[in-house]
Amino acid sequence: MDFTRFGPTIAAGLSTLERGQAEAGQQKSRRHFLTITAAAFGGLLIYSPEKGFFRLRDEKKIVHVPLHFFEGSEALIVTAAVSRIFPTDDSGPGAKETGVAIYIDRHLAGPYGSDHHRYTSGPFESGRPELGYQDKATPRGIYREGLKGLEGFQHLQIPEQDRALKEIEGSLLFSLLRQHTLEGMFSDPIHGGNLAMRGWQLIGFPGPQMNNYDDVDKHFGEAFRPPPVSLSSGRLSSEDDE
Amino acid sequence: MRTLAAADIVIVGGGWAGLSMAKELGSRTGLSIQVLERGGPRKTTDYFNTMDELDNWVRHRMVQDFSLETVTFRHSGGERALPLRQPGSFLPGAGIGGAGEHWGAVCDRMSSDCFELYSQTVEKYGSKRLPEGHSVQDWGITYDEIEPYYARAEKMIGAGGKAGNLRGKLVEGGNIFEGWRSSEYPLPPTKIPYFSTLFDVGAKSLGYHPYPSPAATMSAPYTNPDGVDLPACTYCGFCERFGCMIGAKAQPTNVLLPVIARHKNVSIRTGAWVRRIVFDGSERAGRARGVVYVDGTGEEVLQPADLIILASWTLNNTKLLLLSGIGEPYNPSTGTGTLGRNLTHQVSLSTVTAFMEKPLNRFMGSGAAGVLIGDFSGNVLDHTRLPFIRGGTLQAPSHGYGPLGNFGVVPQSIKSKWGSEWKKAAIHYYDRTGRLAFQGEHLAYKDNYMDLDPTYKDKCGDPLLRLTLDWRDNERRMAEFAIARSIEIVRAMGAKEFSPSSGLGTYDTRTYQSTHLQGGTIMGKSPQTSVVNSFLQHWQVPNLFVVGGSTFPQSSSARPTLAILALCSRTADAIVERYLKSPGPL
Numbered sequence: 001m002d003f004t005r006f007g008p009t010i011a012a013g014l015s016t017l018e019r020g021q022a023e024a025g026q027q028k029s030r031r032h033f034l035t036i037t038a039a040a041f042g043g044l045l046i047y048s049p050e051k052g053f054f055r056l057r058d059e060k061k062i063v064h065v066p067l068h069f070f071e072g073s074e075a076l077i078v079t080a081a082v083s084r085i086f087p088t089d090d091s092g093p094g095a096k097e098t099g100v101a102i103y104i105d106r107h108l109a110g111p112y113g114s115d116h117h118r119y120t121s122g123p124f125e126s127g128r129p130e131l132g133y134q135d136k137a138t139p140r141g142i143y144r145e146g147l148k149g150l151e152g153f154q155h156l157q158i159p160e161q162d163r164a165l166k167e168i169e170g171s172l173l174f175s176l177l178r179q180h181t182l183e184g185m186f187s188d189p190i191h192g193g194n195l196a197m198r199g200w201q202l203i204g205f206p207g208p209q210m211n212n213y214d215d216v217d218k219h220f221g222e223a224f225r226p227p228p229v230s231l232s233s234g235r236l237s238s239e240d241d242e
Numbered sequence: 243m244r245t246l247a248a249a250d251i252v253i254v255g256g257g258w259a260g261l262s263m264a265k266e267l268g269s270r271t272g273l274s275i276q277v278l279e280r281g282g283p284r285k286t287t288d289y290f291n292t293m294d295e296l297d298n299w300v301r302h303r304m305v306q307d308f309s310l311e312t313v314t315f316r317h318s319g320g321e322r323a324l325p326l327r328q329p330g331s332f333l334p335g336a337g338i339g340g341a342g343e344h345w346g347a348v349c350d351r352m353s354s355d356c357f358e359l360y361s362q363t364v365e366k367y368g369s370k371r372l373p374e375g376h377s378v379q380d381w382g383i384t385y386d387e388i389e390p391y392y393a394r395a396e397k398m399i400g401a402g403g404k405a406g407n408l409r410g411k412l413v414e415g416g417n418i419f420e421g422w423r424s425s426e427y428p429l430p431p432t433k434i435p436y437f438s439t440l441f442d443v444g445a446k447s448l449g450y451h452p453y454p455s456p457a458a459t460m461s462a463p464y465t466n467p468d469g470v471d472l473p474a475c476t477y478c479g480f481c482e483r484f485g486c487m488i489g490a491k492a493q494p495t496n497v498l499l500p501v502i503a504r505h506k507n508v509s510i511r512t513g514a515w516v517r518r519i520v521f522d523g524s525e526r527a528g529r530a531r532g533v534v535y536v537d538g539t540g541e542e543v544l545q546p547a548d549l550i551i552l553a554s555w556t557l558n559n560t561k562l563l564l565l566s567g568i569g570e571p572y573n574p575s576t577g578t579g580t581l582g583r584n585l586t587h588q589v590s591l592s593t594v595t596a597f598m599e600k601p602l603n604r605f606m607g608s609g610a611a612g613v614l615i616g617d618f619s620g621n622v623l624d625h626t627r628l629p630f631i632r633g634g635t636l637q638a639p640s641h642g643y644g645p646l647g648n649f650g651v652v653p654q655s656i657k658s659k660w661g662s663e664w665k666k667a668a669i670h671y672y673d674r675t676g677r678l679a680f681q682g683e684h685l686a687y688k689d690n691y692m693d694l695d696p697t698y699k700d701k702c703g704d705p706l707l708r709l710t711l712d713w714r715d716n717e718r719r720m721a722e723f724a725i726a727r728s729i730e731i732v733r734a735m736g737a738k739e740f741s742p743s744s745g746l747g748t749y750d751t752r753t754y755q756s757t758h759l760q761g762g763t764i765m766g767k768s769p770q771t772s773v774v775n776s777f778l779q780h781w782q783v784p785n786l787f788v789v790g791g792s793t794f795p796q797s798s799s800a801r802p803t804l805a806i807l808a809l810c811s812r813t814a815d816a817i818v819e820r821y822l823k824s825p826g827p828l
Contacts (some may be wrong), residue, residue: 187646208293
């Protein structure tokens with residue numbers, strides 16, 4: 001079964017690549033893919049227009065996730081880095097279960113990645129920090145250049161990965177990585193991250209609820225958590241996940 | 243250049259100011275009216291499925307495209323200005339409705355002394371109390387004169403709230419420090435979410451006078467005097483920086499467009515980027531003949547008109563007059579000229595972030611839901627013992643909070659900004675975090691002004707507007723005072739931990755403050771110190787009116803929209819009742 005036929009609506013938790021099981025960047029013509037097995041994350045949650053969300057449990061299945069901006073090795077570095085920024089731990093899922101790297105890949109491929117809506121006329125000069133970001137580099141450029149400095153990151157042990165990230169904490173790449181991790185965790189799933197609204201469920205955010213009229217002045221002092229909805233999928237039923 | 247058939251009236255800009263003028267003049271006269279809006283068409287139904295925080299809150303879907311035009315910024319005259327390359331401290335709108343589509347809809351009135359700020363301050367404290375380098379002045383209008391127009395604007399937008407001063411009688415539960423009102427709000431206050439309720443209780447325990455936020459998010463279904471029906475707000479929380487999905491927030495597209503659509507004499511042209519007002523005469527006197535705009539194909543078009551109403555956003559009103567050579571540009575070293583002076587940006591800051599014990603359910607709310615206190619307002623504080631003059635309101639907003647704008651805020655005891663420790667704390671505090679917000683008066687200063695940038699250009703090749711702006715000690719001390727009081731209040735609210743703001747410091751373009759920029763084409767009593775008279779008519783060019791926040795001589799602590807609407811309807815009255823009968827200076 002070729003899951004790439006689901007095209008850009010595949011949302012896979014690709015960040016859980018276990019070393020040795022995942023091979024990156026099979027270069028077929030100029031298209032890059034992440035090749036991952038469902039076993040890497042205990043099943044693969046997939047979306048198709050016909051079936052909605054469903055979980056693929058056959059652990060041996062291989063999935064090719066098409067990349068829109070990253071090259072395969074870049075995607076592996078980003079996948080590993082965002083998993084340290086927002087790790088999976090006893091408090092719940094992290095970037096690797098929510099498709100953060102896929103979100104970043106798609107987002108960079110769009111108008112944001114090329115600074116389509118930023119004022120990019122010269123001259124480019126540096127000024128006081130209060131004047132905001134003044135450089136010429138686009139988000140795509142910042143990733144492409146910055147990731148060169150993290151070559152092999154995905155193969156490091158976790159403490160070494162944390163050390164490597166600590167070293168670049170002040171860099172533009174890191175600030176984008178952190179910002180985009182949160183965007184991938186908590187933006188509407190239509191953008192490719194927040195897989196199955198896991199990010200929202202983690203923090204108790206119910207997504208775009210159309211009507212809170214009867215609840216907004218009630219539930220004082222206690223958590224009120226209606227089932228989440230997204231712009232694309234409607235309400236998440238209990239059968240859809242785990 | 244293509245020349246179109248002349249219109250009786252051309253209105254530049256399709257936001258609150260321009261469309262309210264189109265509605266008034268279009269429904270009260272049979273004159274042909276052409277509105278020119280440089281952005282695209284928008285209507286309330288466009289927003290039905292746009293509750294997307296990434297698109298709206300983070301990527302600024304509703305905001306002007308900075309790749310086409312921005313402003314340059316410097317903190318003082320000696321520095322080189324650089325362009326603001328991405329949206330930051332303010333968020334101008336683009337398209338029909340302008341920023342009025344994505345506003346938060348708090349619609350408070352200015353305190354009654356604001357309109358005579360210079361003379362009342364001098365009367366109270368003597369002229370020495372105004373800070374050095376100020377250029378504070380009176381508006382040329384009094385609160386008593388604007389009150390009926392405030393009331394009219396509130397009825398138009400379905401304002402909800404509770405009066406604190408009904409014709410001089412103070413009413414408990416309203417803002418007892420406000421100016422007198424001729425009538426109660428047209429709608430009751432909005433519902434008050436949990437965090438704002440905690441503020442209400444905490445503020446009362448300290449002897450303050452909390453009141454519900456004046457709100458143009460409908461607290462109940464409403465039919466305004468123009469016969470426009472608005473549904474009740476559902477507190478979905480996707481409000482400020484969003485268009486309302488159901489049209490329950492007063493927006494130009496749901497309050498004004500349906501009325502304009504009834505009148506065939508008004509037409510709206512989108513994609514029309516006005517570059518110049520064509521003008522015969524000198525800097526001192528003349529007559530406007532029409533406007534030149536660039537249409538969507540890049541062609542230049544001349545739209546002749548007998549009467550021109552400049553109603554683009556604050557900053558563009560100034561830019562267009564500078565580009566058109568209408569009026570004398572302000573020169574800060576000589577003090578001569580009026581065009582571009584008195585740039586202000588309301589003092590807006592989160593004074594303290596409070597970490598509460600219990601979850602707040604803060605995804606529910608509206609842009610205007612909340613509780614305020616007026617106890618620190620400029621007309622209330624006794625400044626004889628304070629290191630600043632004037633003041634502002636303190637608010638516990640319940641905007642409706644989404645994770646992209648708010649996740650990750652943790653107490654100062656958590657040092658990391660990523661990784662497991664931070665993640666756990668961020669999850670715990672995500673729905674336990676509340677902020678108090680201060681909106682303060684910004685006095686006008688001689689060295690805060692606008693002119694044309696010598697280097698950077700917009701998409702048409704015209705110079706960008708250059709802002710020269712920084713805070714002074716008066717604002718910094720006012721902010722410190724507000725932070726200190728806020729800490730006392732969040733303690734009274736039972737906050738477990740809190741992080742106070744570090745204060746104003748240097749003006750920072752990177753983080754959002756408010757879109758309440760004012761000045762540049764200010765109103766006043768004399769052509770020596772203002773660009774337009776109190777009817778917003780240009781002193782030198784009587785067939786040109788300039789409307790909007792650009793006419794405010796300095797910033798009050800109230801959000802500017804309601805005053806913009808009130809002044810527009812006063813101008814419309816003056817045009818219909820006086821100017822059209824005898825065109826000339828009013």
